[in-house]
Amino acid sequence: MLNLLYRLAVVGITCVATMAAASAATVVPVGGATNHATIWVPDYYGRTVNIYKFDYTVNPATFKITRMNLAPRNCNPNSVTLHGGLIYVVCNSDFDGLDQILVYSGTRLTYVRAITGVDIDGNQYFDGASLIGILFDAHGNLWTTGYNTNTLLRVPAANLTQTNPRIDREVIDSPDSPAGLAMGGDHSIWVVGQFQGGIVLNFTDAVLNQPGSFLQGNPLNPSPRYCISNNAPGCQQITGLFDQPEGVAIYGGAAWVTNNGGNAPGKTMVRLTVSDDELSAITYGGTQNRPFACPGGIFAAVGTNKTETLWVNDEGFGVAGTDCGASNADQSANTGLVMEFLPQDLTLPHKSAPPIYRFSYESYLRTSSPGFGGIFVQLD
Numbered sequence: 001m002l003n004l005l006y007r008l009a010v011v012g013i014t015c016v017a018t019m020a021a022a023s024a025a026t027v028v029p030v031g032g033a034t035n036h037a038t039i040w041v042p043d044y045y046g047r048t049v050n051i052y053k054f055d056y057t058v059n060p061a062t063f064k065i066t067r068m069n070l071a072p073r074n075c076n077p078n079s080v081t082l083h084g085g086l087i088y089v090v091c092n093s094d095f096d097g098l099d100q101i102l103v104y105s106g107t108r109l110t111y112v113r114a115i116t117g118v119d120i121d122g123n124q125y126f127d128g129a130s131l132i133g134i135l136f137d138a139h140g141n142l143w144t145t146g147y148n149t150n151t152l153l154r155v156p157a158a159n160l161t162q163t164n165p166r167i168d169r170e171v172i173d174s175p176d177s178p179a180g181l182a183m184g185g186d187h188s189i190w191v192v193g194q195f196q197g198g199i200v201l202n203f204t205d206a207v208l209n210q211p212g213s214f215l216q217g218n219p220l221n222p223s224p225r226y227c228i229s230n231n232a233p234g235c236q237q238i239t240g241l242f243d244q245p246e247g248v249a250i251y252g253g254a255a256w257v258t259n260n261g262g263n264a265p266g267k268t269m270v271r272l273t274v275s276d277d278e279l280s281a282i283t284y285g286g287t288q289n290r291p292f293a294c295p296g297g298i299f300a301a302v303g304t305n306k307t308e309t310l311w312v313n314d315e316g317f318g319v320a321g322t323d324c325g326a327s328n329a330d331q332s333a334n335t336g337l338v339m340e341f342l343p344q345d346l347t348l349p350h351k352s353a354p355p356i357y358r359f360s361y362e363s364y365l366r367t368s369s370p371g372f373g374g375i376f377v378q379l380d
Contacts, residue, residue, distance in 0.1 A: 018064045019361065027061045028359045030054055030379065031342045032303025038378040039338060041313065042077035042089065042297075043067075044371025045325075046333030047097075049080050049089060052365055063361040068109050074098045079134045079297065079374025082106055083142075084160075090144060090374065092130045099126040101134070101144065115142075115155060115165045119215050125153055125167055132246075132372045135181035137189065138205060145178035145191070151219070152178060152191065152208075170219040171208065175199045175232075179372060180247040180297070182255065188225065190248050190255050198242020199229035200257055200272065200279075228272065228279045236278055241270060246372050247298035251310045252343060258295035258312060263326040265293045265316055271346075282351060290353040291339060293317045294324035297373035304380050309357075310341045313373035325370025338365040338375060 030037035037054040051066040068087075070077055075091035075098070082088070087104040091097055101115040117126025129146030136142055140157030142165075154169035175193030182190045187205040192198075201224040214220035227235035230242055244262035248255055254273045259266035268285040269292060285292040294316030301309050315336040316322035323330050340357045356362075367373050 016064060016066050018062060026360070027056075029056050029061070030359050031340055031357045032301065032305060032307035032309045033379045034304045035380050036378070037380075039311070039365060040080045040082070040087075040376040040378075041338055041365070041367055042080050042371065042373060042375070043333050043368040044076050044078060044373065045095075045331050045368045047071040047075060047077070048333075049077055049087070050366070052338075052361075054361070061360075063364070065364065066109070068104065070102065073100075073102055073111070073114070075100070075102055076371065078132050078372040081134050081136070081374070081376045082378070083136045083140075086112065088134060088142070090131050090134045092132065092147075093128065094130070094370075099129050099131045099146075101131070101142075113163060113165070117153065117167060118164065119167050121216065123216060125149075125151070125170060129153070132179045133181040133374055135183060135189065137183060137209070138187040139209065141209070143181060143189070143208075145181060147177055147179060147194075150176040150178065152181075154208075167215075169214050171214070172219040172221050174203070174222060174224070175201050179245070180258075180374065182248045182250050182300075184250050184255070185253075190250070192245045192248045192257055194244050194246075194262075195229070196232050197230045198245045198259070199227070199232050199235065200242070200245070200248065200255070202226040202255075226274070226279055228281065238281055241281055241283070243268065245270070246296040247313070247374070249298040249300040249310065251300035252308060252346070256298060256300075256310065258292075258298050260294050260296050261324055263323050265322060265324060266295065267292045269295060269298075269312065282348070284346065284351045284354050287353060289317060291317065291356050293319065293322055294336070294369070296371070297375045299375045299377050301377040301379050308343055309377070309379065310346065311375060311377050312339045312341070313367050313375045314339060315367050315369040315371065315373055319369070322369070331369055333368050334366050335369045336367040337363075338367055 079090040130148040142155040152171035176195035243266040247258040297313040
């Protein structure tokens with residue numbers, strides 16, 4: 001462990017801890033980062049968003065933790081993303097929280113507004129939905145997943161600056177129990193769901209954003225371009241491929257899906273590629289803590305040196321007897337690990353136990369159990 005200098009201060013809703021390495025020569029930087037790296041991690045149980053910042057432009061390099069306290073807003077944060085200089089935090093209604101999306105300033109970390117799921121006629125679509133994932137599509141529309149209501153819900157880009165941004169589209173059964181979202185290079189959208197143990201769908205942008213009104217008893221129920229599952233009717237089926245999947249990211253020309261496992265470690269990640277109009281699958285991991293236990297949120301980031309990196313938020317890594325946050329004994333605001341992988345870590349020779357990329361202060365990148373843990377990573 002490096003020798004550290006600590007400074008602790010309270011600033012508004014944030015708690016900031018700064019650490020400086022005793023010697024720049026001992027610092028191993030985040031993969032893909034030349035100047036800075038920032039990892040945004042929702043702490044579901046602790047009701048905060050943890051911001052981990054690395055600065056390599058100073059000597060010695062510094063590492064800072066900032067905690068955004070969301071408790072006054074009744075938020076159990078499942079996902080976080082940045083768009084247009086603002087921070088969007090997806091909250092759900094477990095643990096006496098509210099299904100809502102909170103918006104904060106990206107510079108001051110101050111509260112701006114809430115998105116409550118009211119549509120243009122005042123109907124409420126977020127209540128009881130158990131919101132999980134978030135995505136901004138190629139048009140700047142915001143999408144979120146309603147796990148309990150089997151819905152995808154859209155806030156159009158034009159509404160996002162309103163005092164009370166309203167949704168304008170409901171997509172149903174696409175799939176049931178949806179969790180994570182990711183956008184492909186062709187602007188299509190990948191959706192992970194837990195229907196019958198696991199399912200992954202891909203929709204073209206034109207299908208999801210087709211013209212028309214799809215609210216108030218007339219939801220959109222589109223056909224996917226690709227569909228792969230354990231055993232769902234009408235889908236490509238591979239028995240046992242998924243185990244309560246949660247996250248999806250597009251990395252290295254493939255869709256990567258995390259098998260969380262639900263109430264027991266899923267321990268694997270699945271790589272999906274298109275082959276002859278079907279999806280081919282390769283499973284990584286399988287032995288607990290080598291490296292996965294309960295992987296949830298997943299994010300692909302590209303550094304200034306064009307290095308692609310893949311980040312996995314594992315809420316059960318290294319936790320003895322973990323049940324992925326299902327029981328009171330396994331619910332904590334300081335568990336698991338946010339892992340980074342480089343391209344060489346995810347080659348076929350490593351598929352049984354892909355090595356985690358190790359960098360200075362990596363062990364401080366804690367997550368939270370329970371919770372999806374949809375993360376956001378910035379590299380420059």
